[in-house]
Amino acid sequence: MAYERSESTGAGDGADTSALALKILVAGGFGVGKTTLVGAVSEIRPLRTEEQLSRAGELVDDTGGVDQKTTTTVAMDFGRITIRSGLSLYLFGTPGQDRFWFLWDELSQGALGAVVLADTRRLEDCFPAVDYFEHRKIPFVVAVNCFTGARTYGAHDVSRALDLDRGTPVVLCDARDRDSGKEVLIRLVEYAGRMHTARLLDSVG
Amino acid sequence: MNDDSGGERPSVPGSQWYDAEAGPLVRPYAMTGGRTKPGPSNVRFDLIALVVVDDEPPGPAEEALLGPEHRSLLTLCRAETQSVAELAADADLPVGVVRVLLGDLLESGFVRVSRPVPPAQLPDERILREVIDGLRAL
Numbered sequence: 001m002a003y004e005r006s007e008s009t010g011a012g013d014g015a016d017t018s019a020l021a022l023k024i025l026v027a028g029g030f031g032v033g034k035t036t037l038v039g040a041v042s043e044i045r046p047l048r049t050e051e052q053l054s055r056a057g058e059l060v061d062d063t064g065g066v067d068q069k070t071t072t073t074v075a076m077d078f079g080r081i082t083i084r085s086g087l088s089l090y091l092f093g094t095p096g097q098d099r100f101w102f103l104w105d106e107l108s109q110g111a112l113g114a115v116v117l118a119d120t121r122r123l124e125d126c127f128p129a130v131d132y133f134e135h136r137k138i139p140f141v142v143a144v145n146c147f148t149g150a151r152t153y154g155a156h157d158v159s160r161a162l163d164l165d166r167g168t169p170v171v172l173c174d175a176r177d178r179d180s181g182k183e184v185l186i187r188l189v190e191y192a193g194r195m196h197t198a199r200l201l202d203s204v205g
Numbered sequence: 206m207n208d209d210s211g212g213e214r215p216s217v218p219g220s221q222w223y224d225a226e227a228g229p230l231v232r233p234y235a236m237t238g239g240r241t242k243p244g245p246s247n248v249r250f251d252l253i254a255l256v257v258v259d260d261e262p263p264g265p266a267e268e269a270l271l272g273p274e275h276r277s278l279l280t281l282c283r284a285e286t287q288s289v290a291e292l293a294a295d296a297d298l299p300v301g302v303v304r305v306l307l308g309d310l311l312e313s314g315f316v317r318v319s320r321p322v323p324p325a326q327l328p329d330e331r332i333l334r335e336v337i338d339g340l341r342a343l
């Protein structure tokens with residue numbers, strides 16, 4: 001990426017005001033393909049960042065009988081897409097386990113939107129994510145990862161089964177495929193834009 | 206390793222040998238002197254906050270006083286403007302630790318940090334258009 005190099009060596013003034021990073025979350029149940037999707041669209045190999053939990057984790061972790069265990073490590077996978085020099089998109093795969101909800105709160109701060117990955121064989125796995133984003137009014141799309149061997153359902157069926165708000169896009173995708181992943185992100189950004197405009201109008205009217 | 210051979214002797218803390226699988230020998234927050242939050246300036250480093258090296262950093266004398274983890278973060282920032290998440294992954298340190306260390310670097314004037322955009326003003330339509338076009342062009 002020649003752009004980044006020139007930017008860093010130049011280290012021009014005001015770089016901290018002109019550079020913009022946007023955040024998109026990828027949520028869904030365990031093993032639904034979150035890391036796969038992040039990896040398919042990211043220009044860097046998915047990186048893994050870890051957060052060590054101590055007191056916060058103790059409240060939800062069953063540490064009974066394991067006196068030594070005072071920390072838990074939660075990993076988040078993430079990737080990056082550079083749109084242009086100074087504008088990049090970061091994708092974060094949210095920790096799958098429900099007990100790490102409090103990390104979602106931090107992740108979702110200032111997020112542009114979210115992709116909820118769903119597997120039609122285990123649709124209920126994505127209920128918590130759908131609830132979470134609906135509740136916090138964070139724009140999201142549901143991307144149905146079409147696993148081979150799974151019966152295919154139409155977007156409409158999935159939308160009904162999840163009882164989504166009208167307008168929430170449902171996209172069928174293949175999380176391994178770059179173009180398919182791109183399409184999911186495009187639908188999300190378009191939808192986030194519409195939601196934002198609607199909210200602005202609401203606040204005026 | 207084979208503590209069970211002499212079962213009657215309780216293992217004395219600190220007496221065992223560890224291999225790589227036991228994880229890092231230095232507890233993560235030892236690198237921060239036990240601090241879990243960035244210093245007095247109380248900055249909140251978002252995961253996607255971008256860290257840039259300062260144009261006029263303190264001299265080599267001050268830099269020599271930095272710890273090894275501070276220095277490795279600084280080296281990473283010099284190579285490329287990076288997000289807090291990337292720095293944590295590349296330095297192989299927990300995000301919480303990196304936040305504290307970055308707070309030190311910020312206070313001593315080695316780096317600058319972009320503030321995350323408040324959500325209310327985030328999706329500027331022009332920028333979203335740019336993102337969509339950019340994604341299509343990938």
